[in-house]
Amino acid sequence: MVIPVHTNAKDYEIIFKRGILPEVSSYLPGNIRVMIVTDDGVPDFWLESLTVQYPKAPVHVIPNGEASKNFDTYKGILEDMLEHHLSRRDYLIALGGGVVGDLTGFCAATYMRGISWINIPTTTLSQIDSSIGGKTGIDFGGVKNSVGAFWQPEKVFIDPEVLSTLPLRHYRNGMAEALKAGMIRDPELFELFENGDMMDNEEEIIRRALMVKKEVVEKDEREAGLRKILNFGHTAGHAYESYYGFDKYLHGECVAMGMMKMTTDPVTKARLRKVLEKMNLPVSCDADPLKIAEFITHDKKADHDQITVVTVSKIGDCKLETWTTDEVVRRCRV
Ligand SMILES: NC(=O)c1ccc[n+]([C@@H]2O[C@H](COP(=O)([O-])OP(=O)(O)OC[C@H]3O[C@@H](n4cnc5c(N)ncnc54)[C@H](O)[C@@H]3O)[C@@H](O)[C@H]2O)c1
Numbered sequence: 580m581v582i583p584v585h586t587n588a589k590d591y592e593i594i595f596k597r598g599i600l601p602e603v604s605s606y607l608p609g610n611i612r613v614m615i616v617t618d619d620g621v622p623d624f625w626l627e628s629l630t631v632q633y634p635k636a637p638v639h640v641i642p643n644g645e646a647s648k649n650f651d652t653y654k655g656i657l658e659d660m661l662e663h664h665l666s667r668r669d670y671l672i673a674l675g676g677g678v679v680g681d682l683t684g685f686c687a688a689t690y691m692r693g694i695s696w697i698n699i700p701t702t703t704l705s706q707i708d709s710s711i712g713g714k715t716g717i718d719f720g721g722v723k724n725s726v727g728a729f730w731q732p733e734k735v736f737i738d739p740e741v742l743s744t745l746p747l748r749h750y751r752n753g754m755a756e757a758l759k760a761g762m763i764r765d766p767e768l769f770e771l772f773e774n775g776d777m778m779d780n781e782e783e784i785i786r787r788a789l790m791v792k793k794e795v796v797e798k799d800e801r802e803a804g805l806r807k808i809l810n811f812g813h814t815a816g817h818a819y820e821s822y823y824g825f826d827k828y829l830h831g832e833c834v835a836m837g838m839m840k841m842t843t844d845p846v847t848k849a850r851l852r853k854v855l856e857k858m859n860l861p862v863s864c865d866a867d868p869l870k871i872a873e874f875i876t877h878d879k880k881a882d883h884d885q886i887t888v889v890t891v892s893k894i895g896d897c898k899l900e901t902w903t904t905d906e907v908v909r910r911c912r913v
C-alpha cells in the first residue's frame with residue numbers, strides 16, 4: 580500500500596508493505612549513491628537485506644540508545660559523509676528506530692544545505708510516529724530535540740516484518756502512540772486494541788495510526804494549532820520522563836500514564852485503563868503528584884499561570900483546554 584503525504588516542502592510516499600525491505604532499491608532511482616546509517620541494536624540480517632542491494636554503500640553504525648542522539652554522533656556522521664565524498668545528489672538511508680531516523684534526517688537536512696534521505700523505520704514507535712511529520716534533530720544542552728530541522732524524506736518504507744525482532748517492551752512502547760491516535764481521532768482504532776489482539780491486528784493498527792497522523796500533520800505542518808492534539812498524554816508524559824530522569828520508563832509508557840491523567844470522563848477512563856493493562860503498559864506510578872504538576876507547569880510555562888492541555892472525554896474526540904496551575908495540581912492528584 581502507498582500512502583501519499585503532502586507537505587509544503589514536498590510530497591512523498593510511504594510504501595507500507597510486509598517484506599518490502601529486500602526490495603527498497605527497486606523503488607529508488609538506479610543512479611544514486613547512498614550511505615546507510617543504522618545502530619548496533621538493529622539485527623544484522625535487516626542491515627544485510629539492505630547492503631546486498633547497495634554493496635558499495637558505506638555503512639555508519641552508531642551505538643544504540645537515546646544517548647547517541649547527540650552532537651558528537653551527528654558530527655561523526657557528517658565527517659563520514661565528507662570522507663566518502665557524498666555530493667548533493669546522493670542519499671542517506673536511515674535503518675533503525677527514532678534515534679537513527681532523527682539523526683540521519685538531521686544530517687540530511689544540514690549536509691551541503693540539504694540532501695535527500697530515505698527513512699526505513701524499524702520500531703513500532705518510529706513506524707507509527709516519526710515516519711510522518713519531517714521532524715529531525717538531536718538532543719543538545721541537556722534538552723531533548725533542542726536542535727533540529729523540519730526536513731522531509733524522499734520516501735519512507737514501512738515493513739512490519741522487521742518488528743518481529745523488536746523486544747516486546749519496545750513493541751508495546753510504540754503501540755502506545757497508536758492507541759493515542761485512536762483516543763484523539765479514531766474510535767475504531769481504539770477498538771482494535773480493545774476487542775482484539777494487538778499483534779494480530781498489527782498492520783491495521785499501524786495503518787490507521789499513520790492515517791491519523793497524516794491527516795493532522797497535513798493540516799498543520801508546523802504545529803501552529805491542530806497538530807497540538809498529537810500531544811495528548813505527552814504533557815504529563817514528558818513530566819514523568821523528566822521526573823524519572825528518562826530512565827525507569829520508556830516514552831510510550833509515560834504517554835500511557837499521561838493519557839490516563841488527561842482522560843476526563845470516568846467511563847472512558849475505565850475503558851482506557853483496561854486496554855492499557857491488556858497491553859502491559861503502566862497506568863500509574865509512584866511519582867510524587869506535586870512534583871509531576873511542577874514539571875508540567877515548568878515545562879509548559881506559557882501565559883503566566885496557564886497551560887494548554889489536550890483532553891479526551893469521548894473516545895475519538897479530543898479538545899484543547901486551558902488549565903491553571905491549581906487545576907494541574909488538582910488533576911495530578913486524581
Ligand atoms: N521525528 C519524530 O517525529 C519523532 C517522533 C517520535 C519519536 N521520535 C524520537 O524517536 C526516538 C525514540 O525512538 P524508538 O523508540 O524507535 O527508539 P530507538 O531508536 O532507541 O530504538 C529502540 C531500540 O530498538 C532497537 N531496534 C530498532 N529496530 C529493531 C528491530 N527491528 N529489532 C530489534 N531491535 C531493534 C534499537 O537498536 C534500540 O536499541 C526518540 O529520540 C524520539 O525523540 C521522533
Ligand SMILES: [Zn+2]
Pocket residue numbers: 708756813830834
Ligand atoms: Zn510521543
